[in-house]
Amino acid sequence: MRKITLLIILFLNLSFTNSYSNNELYKKIDLFGEVLEKIKEDFVDDVNESEMMDSAINGVLQSLDPYSAYMSPELFKEMQTDTRGEFGGLGIEIGMESGLVKVIAPIDDTPAAKAGIKAGDYIVKIGNDQVQGKSLMEAVKLMRGPIGTSVELTIRRKNVKKSLKFVITRKIIEIKSVNSEILGKSKNLGYIRLKSFNENSDKQFLNIVKKFEKDSKIEGYILDLRNNPGGLLTQAINITDFFLNDGEIVSTKGRKVSETRRFFAKKGDAIKGKPIIVLINNGSASASEIFAGALKDHKRAIILGENSYGKGSVQSIIPLRNGGGIRLTISKYYLPSGDSISEVGVTPDIVVEETEDNFKINSQSDNQLNYALKLFNS
Numbered sequence: 001m002r003k004i005t006l007l008i009i010l011f012l013n014l015s016f017t018n019s020y021s022n023n024e025l026y027k028k029i030d031l032f033g034e035v036l037e038k039i040k041e042d043f044v045d046d047v048n049e050s051e052m053m054d055s056a057i058n059g060v061l062q063s064l065d066p067y068s069a070y071m072s073p074e075l076f077k078e079m080q081t082d083t084r085g086e087f088g089g090l091g092i093e094i095g096m097e098s099g100l101v102k103v104i105a106p107i108d109d110t111p112a113a114k115a116g117i118k119a120g121d122y123i124v125k126i127g128n129d130q131v132q133g134k135s136l137m138e139a140v141k142l143m144r145g146p147i148g149t150s151v152e153l154t155i156r157r158k159n160v161k162k163s164l165k166f167v168i169t170r171k172i173i174e175i176k177s178v179n180s181e182i183l184g185k186s187k188n189l190g191y192i193r194l195k196s197f198n199e200n201s202d203k204q205f206l207n208i209v210k211k212f213e214k215d216s217k218i219e220g221y222i223l224d225l226r227n228n229p230g231g232l233l234t235q236a237i238n239i240t241d242f243f244l245n246d247g248e249i250v251s252t253k254g255r256k257v258s259e260t261r262r263f264f265a266k267k268g269d270a271i272k273g274k275p276i277i278v279l280i281n282n283g284s285a286s287a288s289e290i291f292a293g294a295l296k297d298h299k300r301a302i303i304l305g306e307n308s309y310g311k312g313s314v315q316s317i318i319p320l321r322n323g324g325g326i327r328l329t330i331s332k333y334y335l336p337s338g339d340s341i342s343e344v345g346v347t348p349d350i351v352v353e354e355t356e357d358n359f360k361i362n363s364q365s366d367n368q369l370n371y372a373l374k375l376f377n378s
Contacts, residue, residue: 015101032056037083046323058135065329066096069136073323078141088147088170092117093229093285094136095311100124100156105227105283108195109362110173115166117155119227119283119309125154126164135258137327145170177231178204181211189218191369193224193362194239197231197287202238208272209242211268220275222372226305226361229287233314237263240294242270247298247336250290252314254331259314275300277372280346281354285309286333293335293346302375303348305368312341350375 039047058070091110092100101123106113124131126142134142142152147170155164178201179193190212194205212218230236233252240249244265251262278292278301289308295301313334320326333341352368359365 002308041084060327062096062135065313066102067136067311067313067327068329069096069327070327071137071327074322075137075141076319086147088145089173090117090143090151090153090168090170091142091173094123094139094203098121099132099136101136103283105229106286106310107173107175107229108193110175111168111171113227115167115168115344116122117153117168118157118279120158122156123153124156125152127151127367135185147171177201178208180208182212182218183222184373185377187235188222188371190216190218191224191362192221194288195228197228197235197239199232199235201235202242205239206242206270207313215269217375218271218274220277220336221271222277222279222374222376223301223368224279224361224369225284225288225292226281227283228285228288229283229309230288230311233287234288236290240291241265241301243276243295243296245269249294249336251334252331253334254314256330259331275376277375278303279305279368279372280308280348281306281368282309284346285311289341289346290333290335293341295338296349297336297348302350303346304352304372304375305348307347307355308341308345310341310343310345312344347351 036052036056039052040049054070054072061068061070086167089110090112090238091107092112093104096102097105103112103117103119104124105119106117121140126139129140129142143153145151150167150169153166153168155166157164172247175196177194177196177198179195181191183189183191189289190209192205192208194201214219233250237249245267246265248262249265251260253260278295280288280292280303284292284305285308289312292301292303292308296303312331313329314331314333315327317325317327333345335341350371352371355365355367359367362369
């Protein structure tokens with residue numbers, strides 16, 4: 001234990017002396033060392049000192065924000081490995097909130113979405129394991145497993161008194177990021193559903209727009225970003241740029257100069273000023289919020305639906321000398337208005353909450369899409 005405490009002192013001394021007085025820092029180090037000694041001497045059960053230190057490191061990171069986390073060498077290697085079909089997932093984007101795993105969004109046509117998992121659900125139990133006290137990466141590891149095997153998730157849902165249980169079968173998650181069709185009574189509306197901002201999403205999106213503009217008498221567009229958890233910043237910028245002639249799209253601000261940047265639209269609107277309605281909900285996060293927020297600030301689109309998730313930060317995966325790594329927030333997004341998305345999200349111009357019973361995106365029960373269609377037809 002003395003050796004562990006000495007390592008902690010060296011680490012903290014190198015890392016924090018610039019922002020914390022030496023005297024106060026050493027008091028905290030002494031307190032931490034004392035707590036470790038008491039645990040080793042008096043705790044009712046034997047403790048794994050390595051796991052305890054991992055938990056302490058992870059506690060520091062999770063105290064910063066819901067998205068920063070520590071990965072042990074084993075977990076980091078597993079997360080970096082190309083599984084090549086050996087492992088399957090459930091199809092949900094998750095984050096941490098108040099020590100629980102929160103569903104940012106279920107991904108369309110995945111086991112989680114088909115089972116009925118919703119944006120905003122809290123996962124309190126994975127199989128027989130309580131989530132409280134586990135890191136985000138530990139929760140991810142519990143949900144992954146061999147293809148065809150099942151895992152039970154215990155969920156707490158807003159406005160539902162009892163916990164809900166879902167048994168979900170794992171599979172390889174393949175995401176087709178862009179779908180489209182022509183809607184409207186006169187078949188004059190281009191509907192594009194963007195499920196994520198993956199590599200090449202911009203090319204798929206632009207090809208659809210070009211086809212609509214060439215082959216159809218499209219008078220307006222409904223762009224559906226509901227349950228889109230985000231993705232690549234470059235893709236969000238490129239797709240937003242299709243609809244703006246000029247002006248700022250988004251800016252990022254961090255402690256390092258290299259993380260502080262501004263991104264602007266290039267001249268040219270791919271649909272020549274035709275009206276746009278953008279659909280968002282609580283599962284629209286990160287890159288989705290950049291897109292919706294920029295079009296709203298520039299008054300280029302009507303935003304309809306529910307308030308977005310509020311994930312306005314950029315994370316970087318940083319390897320560590322022990323073979324592990326950390327997922328660390330390095331900058332935040334800001335909309336053209338200067339507003340931050342973090343913990344706030346994008347507020348729709350027209351609030352339309354999804355109906356509780358049998359709601360399914362792009363179906364007869366989709367009251368948000370139906371509302372958008374009525375706006376165009378009115």
